[in-house]
Amino acid sequence: MTADKRMTADEAVSHLESGMTIGIGGWGSRRKPMALVRALLRSDTTDLTVVSYGGPDVGLLVAAGRIRRLVAAFTTLDSIPLEPHFRAARQRGELELTELDEAMFMWGLTAAAHRLPFLPIRAGLGSDVLTARPELRTVVSPYEDGEELVAVPALTLDAALVHLNRADARGNAQYLGPDPYFDDLFCEAAREAYVSCERVVDSAEFASAGGPQTLLVHRACVNGVVEAPGGAHFTSCAPDYDRDEAFQAAYAEAAADPAAWREFTGRFLSGDEAAYRAAVAGFTGEAA
Numbered sequence: 503m504t505a506d507k508r509m510t511a512d513e514a515v516s517h518l519e520s521g522m523t524i525g526i527g528g529w530g531s532r533r534k535p536m537a538l539v540r541a542l543l544r545s546d547t548t549d550l551t552v553v554s555y556g557g558p559d560v561g562l563l564v565a566a567g568r569i570r571r572l573v574a575a576f577t578t579l580d581s582i583p584l585e586p587h588f589r590a591a592r593q594r595g596e597l598e599l600t601e602l603d604e605a606m607f608m609w610g611l612t613a614a615a616h617r618l619p620f621l622p623i624r625a626g627l628g629s630d631v632l633t634a635r636p637e638l639r640t641v642v643s644p645y646e647d648g649e650e651l652v653a654v655p656a657l658t659l660d661a662a663l664v665h666l667n668r669a670d671a672r673g674n675a676q677y678l679g680p681d682p683y684f685d686d687l688f689c690e691a692a693r694e695a696y697v698s699c700e701r702v703v704d705s706a707e708f709a710s711a712g713g714p715q716t717l718l719v720h721r722a723c724v725n726g727v728v729e730a731p732g733g734a735h736f737t738s739c740a741p742d743y744d745r746d747e748a749f750q751a752a753y754a755e756a757a758a759d760p761a762a763w764r765e766f767t768g769r770f771l772s773g774d775e776a777a778y779r780a781a782v783a784g785f786t787g788e789a790a
Contacts, residue, residue, distance in 0.1 A: 505671070505672055506671045506672070507671060507672060507673050507721075507724060507725065507726050507727045508671050508702065508726075508727050508728075508729065509726045509727070509728060510541075510728060511537050511538050511540070511541035511698065511728050511730060511733075511775060512541050512544065512545075512774075513726070514538060514541065514663075514696040514698075514726045514728050515538060515541045515542045515544075515545050515547065515696075516545070517661070517694065517696070517725070517726070518542065518545070518547050518660075518661055519547065519660075520546075520547050520548050520549045520550070521549045521550070522547075522550060522551070522660040522661060523550070523551040523552075523553060523658070523659050523660045523661075524550050524551070524552055524553070524659065524660065524661050524662070524663065525552075525553040525554065525611075525657070525659040525661070525662040525663070525688040525691060525692055526539070526552060526553070526554040526559045526560075526662070526663050526664075526688070527554075527662065527663065527664030527665065527683060527684070527685035527688045527689075528554075528555065528557060528559070528664070528665060528683050528685070528734070528737065529555045529557070529681065529683040529684075530555060530556070530557045530576070530578045530579065530580045530737075531557045531558060531578070531579045531580040531581070531582075531736075531737045531738065531745055531750065532557070532580065532681075532683065532737055532738045532740075532745070533665050533666075533677075533679065533683060533685075533734050533737060533738060533739050533740075534557050534558060534559045534665060534734055534737040535559070535663045535664055535665035535698050535733065535734065536558070536559065536665070536733060536734055536735055536736070536737060537665075537698050537728070537730040537732075537733035537734075537735075537775055538663045538665070538696060538698050538728065538730075538733070539558075539559045539562055539563065539663070540562075540771065540775060540778060541775070542563070542568070542663075543562060543563070543566055543568070543771060544774070547568065548567065548568045549568075549570045550563065550568055550569050550570060551569075551570060551571045551572075551573065552569050552571075552572050552573070552574075553573040553574070553611075553657050553659060553688075554572070554573075554574055554577075555574065555575055555576065555604075555607070555683070555684070556572065556574040556576060556577030556578070556585060556588065557577065557578060557579060557580075557585060557737060558579060558585060558736070558737065558750075558753065560572060560574065560577050560585060560587075560588055561577070561579075561585040561586065561587035561588055561753075561757070562587070562771075564587045564588055564591045564597060565587040565757070565763065565767075569597065570598060571597075571598040571599070571600060572588075572597055572598070572599050572600070573600040573602065573607075573657065574599070574600075574601065574602070574607075575601070575602050575603060575604040575606075575607045576604075577589075579750055579754065580745070581745070581747060581750070582750065582751075582754050586754050586757035586758060587757050590757070600635070601631065601634060601635070602626075602631065602635075602654075603625050603626050603629060603631050605623065605625035605626075606623065606625050606626050606631065606652065606654045607657070608684060608687065609621045609623050609625070609654045610654050610655060610656060610657035611657050611684060611687040611688060611690075611691045612687060612691075613654065613655070613656035613657070614656040614657050614658040614659065614690075614691035614692075615687050615690035615691045617656075618656060619655065619656055620641075620653040620654055620655050620656060621653075621654050621656075622641050622643070622651035622652065622653055622654075623651060623652055623654055624651060624652070625652065625654075626638070626652040626654070627650075627651075627652060632652070638652060638653070638654075638655075639652075639653045640652055640653060641653045656691075657691060658691060659688065659691050659692035659693065660692065660693055660694070661692050661693065661694045661695065661696065662688040662689050662691065662692035662694075662695040662696070663695075663696055663698075664685040664688055664689060664695065664696075664697055664698070664719070665685075665697070665698045665699065665730070665733055665734045665739065666685065666697055666698075666699045666700075666718065666719060667679065667699065667700050667701075667739065667741075667742060668699055668700065668701055668702075668703050668707070668708070668711060669697050669699035669702055669703070669719075669727050669729075670702065670703060670704065670705045670708075670721075670727075671702060671727060672705070672721040672724075672727075673697060673719070673720075673721035673722075673723075673724030673725075673726075673727055674705065674708070674717060674719065674720060674721045674724075675697045675699060675717075675718060675719035675724070675727075676708050676711065676712060676716050676717050676718060677716055677718045678711065678712050678716060678740075678741055678742070679738075679739070679740035679741060680740060682718050685718060685719060686718045686719050686720075689719050689723045689724060690723050692723070694725040695719075695723055695724050695725055695726075696724070696725060696726040696727075696728065697719060697724050697726070697727050697728070698727075698728040698729075698730040698733045699727065699728070699729060699730065699733070700729075700730070700731055700732075700733065700734075700739060700742050701729065701731065702727060702729045730775070732779060732782075735749075735782065736749040736750050736753065736782075746782075748785075748786075748789045749782065749785060749786075749789075752766070752785070753766065769781055770782070770785075
């Protein structure tokens with residue numbers, strides 16, 4: 503791989519193909535790679551299996567008809583409990599859903615990161631997850647304890663999309679907020695990974711901006727780096743910015759009405775990322 507992996511969001515998603523299994527990092531409406539999701543919407547890629555701790559990334563792709571199957575523990579906007587496009591699609595029976603317990607989801611990514619077919623865990627035992635997903639299997643410990651455990655299958659990804667606070671040109675990426683949101687596991691579980699960030703920095707800046715413990719993603723599992731200031735909008739990207747609650751509320755309100763959604767997409771999602779940022783600036787001015 504080249505040492506300098508910088509590319510645009512559109513160049514990153516040009517590597518994705520219809521029918522792929524795509525992992526999307528972040529958590530609910532927090533540090534989602536929204537600039538990459540918007541670039542994906544500008545492409546003709548479809549029939550996707552999306553693996554996500556879901557938020558508006560899932561909602562936008564569902565609204566555009568790009569997802570065939572969703573693998574998720576939840577799909578939420580945090581301050582709005584259920585993502586509205588996801589909820590409507592499920593109520594209409596239009597979306598194939600594979601639901602996992604949050605810990606099962608994490609260990610499925612971990613199994614894929616370690617190139618294992620499954621990992622035995624206790625999460626899910628005694629819950630309705632095993633009832634709802636009868637295809638899941640249990641295994642018995644080969645040791646004298648003889649404990650029965652859930653065999654969580656690996657969530658192997660064709661590609662991963664994540665957003666971090668900082669990255670260098672080689673693909674090392676740093677989080678500065680309160681939680682890593684398993685973005686490292688998404689990248690390690692994928693055959694290729696694309697990292698967007700608020701700012702591309704010299705590697706030496708990592709130490710002064712949080713220290714080595716905040717270096718979450720290693721360059722060895724990154725194929726492309728996209729500098730995307732505001733690239734998580736309208737989700738949060740602490741400490742760089744909080745969730746845009748006013749915009750999120752407008753998004754959710756528009757999602758409830760087809761005519762309003764057409765107007766929303768025409769205003770905010772019909773152009774490139776620069777057009778999106780300009781439209782958001784206009785909305786912010788109106789809201790103020």
